[in-house]
Amino acid sequence: MTGKLNGKLNGKGGPKGTLKVNGKSKPVTLTAPERKPYHVALIALGPSSEPWLRFAESYGGRRYYCDEVWTVNTFGDVLAHDMLWHMDDVRIQEIRAAADPDGKIARMLKWLKTHPGPIMTSRAHPDYPGLVEFPLEAVINALGSGYFNSTTAYAIAYAIYKGATRLSLFGLDFTYPDAHVAEKGRGCCEFWVGHAMARGVAISVCDKSTFMDTYLEGANQFYGYDTQDVGLEMDGARAKLTFAEKAVLPTAAEIEDRYDHTKHPTLPNRPAIPSLVVKREPVASRPQPNT
Numbered sequence: 001m002t003g004k005l006n007g008k009l010n011g012k013g014g015p016k017g018t019l020k021v022n023g024k025s026k027p028v029t030l031t032a033p034e035r036k037p038y039h040v041a042l043i044a045l046g047p048s049s050e051p052w053l054r055f056a057e058s059y060g061g062r063r064y065y066c067d068e069v070w071t072v073n074t075f076g077d078v079l080a081h082d083m084l085w086h087m088d089d090v091r092i093q094e095i096r097a098a099a100d101p102d103g104k105i106a107r108m109l110k111w112l113k114t115h116p117g118p119i120m121t122s123r124a125h126p127d128y129p130g131l132v133e134f135p136l137e138a139v140i141n142a143l144g145s146g147y148f149n150s151t152t153a154y155a156i157a158y159a160i161y162k163g164a165t166r167l168s169l170f171g172l173d174f175t176y177p178d179a180h181v182a183e184k185g186r187g188c189c190e191f192w193v194g195h196a197m198a199r200g201v202a203i204s205v206c207d208k209s210t211f212m213d214t215y216l217e218g219a220n221q222f223y224g225y226d227t228q229d230v231g232l233e234m235d236g237a238r239a240k241l242t243f244a245e246k247a248v249l250p251t252a253a254e255i256e257d258r259y260d261h262t263k264h265p266t267l268p269n270r271p272a273i274p275s276l277v278v279k280r281e282p283v284a285s286r287p288q289p290n291t
Contacts, residue, residue: 036162036163038165039065039067039166040066041062041066041170042070042071042156042159042170042172043072043081043171044171045171046171046173046210047208048170048171048173048206050208051170051206055170062080066166069083070159072151072171083120084119084130085151086112086121086151087122087134088121088122089121089123090123090125090127093108112128115130116130117129118130118132120134120158134154138161139157143157147188150188153191156189160192160195167201167203169204169205171206172209173211189211190212227246228245229244229245229246
């Protein structure tokens, strides 16, 4: 038995076609198989999203770097992408928009209504035809965890679920060096990156990002090696380290400068958000443990 499909495939149910088997024709609806992303670039809203444009341009276009680009929230009207992530329920966003009719959320909702999708979210809404509900139960059952406290965490988990083998991350910036109060989400996203790496997914993080402390260089990436220069070279999948004693050690002032929470690590001329700054008390004024 031999068969031949006549018609044009697409991913939306497609037009009607015919299947010829042993000279007899049978009507069928032609559909393309679901495409699984191989290399996904996720562009979130943090400062380290800024290099993405130049990076993608250097390849001659985003499609020459990765298979799919996913982005978040208001970047859906800024960056070319294959999937938009907006996990907030638009019903809640409409309440926010009503309180500020000319604000950022209200403006975003206007174009979300005409966005062709897919827009991954928590709940669909008939006024926003591009919305697609996140398959929460399926993802939890497939990956074994229901830890999701940010939109980007859902996106990373979904990339694993869909079988991505490489994930490049831009704009995931949650914290500042040694600050104890920050935008939530970093721990959850790093948790899912760990899941991804354990499953063999290759992870790339923009070198300007605070995520996974990627912005740090040399020995600063390895806590405790302040008196040595640590060299790292990759031989295939294996790391080779070299160690060299530093000729000059940092001064006391330079050491304390590392604990200055008022500096933004990726944008030196921009101060940290005050709510993220935790001032260090002098050692003498800190409560001492009972002995």
